[in-house]
Amino acid sequence: MSDELWEAHADWWIEGFTDGADPEYVEQILPLAADELAGARRVLDIGCGDGQIARLAASQGSTVVGVDPTWNCVSVAEDRGGGPAYARAGAASLPFASGSFDAATACLVFEHIDEVDAAIAEVARVLEPGGRFCFFLNHPILQAPGSSWIDDHMVDPPEQYWRLGPYLVETETTEQVELGVWIRFIHRPMSRYVNALAANGLTIERMVEPAPPPGFLERAPGYADSAAFPRLLYLRLRKS
Template identity: 60%
Template sequence: MNGDLWDSHAGWWQREFTDGADPEYQEQILPLVDELTKGFDKILDIGCGEGQVTRALPSQPSRVVGVDPSWRQVAKALERSTGESYAQASAASLPFQTGVFDAAVACLVFEHITEMSASIAEVARILKPGGRFVFLLNHPLLQTPGSGWVEDYTSETPSQYWRIGQYLVEQETIEEVELGVEIPFVHRPLSVYLNSLADNELSLQRMLEPAPPEGFLERHDAYRSASHIPRLLVLVCEKR
């Protein structure tokens, strides 16, 4: 059902977040992915959507593959392809042999996946020993559902702060991100992700929490007020 929602709303994602429309991708995510995958040859992009991350990978396009369960996303990726290959598949069941990729990327995907443990196990399975996993998430701690910038004028001394939602509560929600566009989200504490990586021989090498980029802050005064709160978390792991 969740996959169906992504397929129904593929056009919304492509219009609002790809092809240069989104400053966080342009200024931050795509350059980071490029930097963190340099020097790796055969690379898999898991949950590739219409392929903007796949196309930004620094390897030869013929050495790059993207998978996504939404056919509408895969069809657009094939249309926009500059030589990369694409296939329709879920992260929980990757149609590849064991140990064939030098690196894998998952960009803002696992917060939409219910079968998280099986999907992390699949990442570990398809990577060669010494392979890299670049794992980008909406920051699970600071962007917990219910989090946001608060300007509180109810007391004599007004205060401004970042509120955090119910961090420890694992929950699946369907969020209406725009009128008529419902997208599934799964919130998990950071420890759930880190322990799943550890259980699958994916050792953490670096953790990045970049500040929101300027093009995003320009969009709203409240965004600038919260410029000290990261939206993105990047985990760089090595398969043992």
């Protein structure tokens, strides 16, 4: 069902989050990816979408392969070119030999994957010893079901605060992200990912919880209060 939704709504993602359309990618994700993938020889971009991170890595001299389970995304990535090769594949069954890459990346992908343990095991398998995994997630405090900004007018003066939903419960939701566009998310607490990564020999070297970038905060007056809450979680992991 998740793949069917992405197939149906790939245009929503491509039009709204690629090719300079999204300030969080332009100002935050892509610069961080450029730094973290610098010097990699062979890069695998898992859930590559239209290929914007794959193209970025290729522009830095890496040999890059992007995979995505969605035909619509793979076809757009191929049309946009830029050097990478692309294939249709899911994260839980990567069509590559063990140790094929010295770097892998997944950007805002694993919160849509059911078979998270199998997918993490596959990342570890296709990395060579000492290889790096550049792992971007929507921050779990953002994804916990029921989390939202609350305007509390029952107190004087009124207060606005972030309500955190049931963080420790692993939960699947299908959200209407735009009129007529439904996308499936799976919330997992941070420990769920970290323990699965560690169990597969992937250890954390760096963790980043950046404040939302200026371009995002400027999109609406109410977003200024978001500056103290991370929307992104980034982990750099190393295969032992």
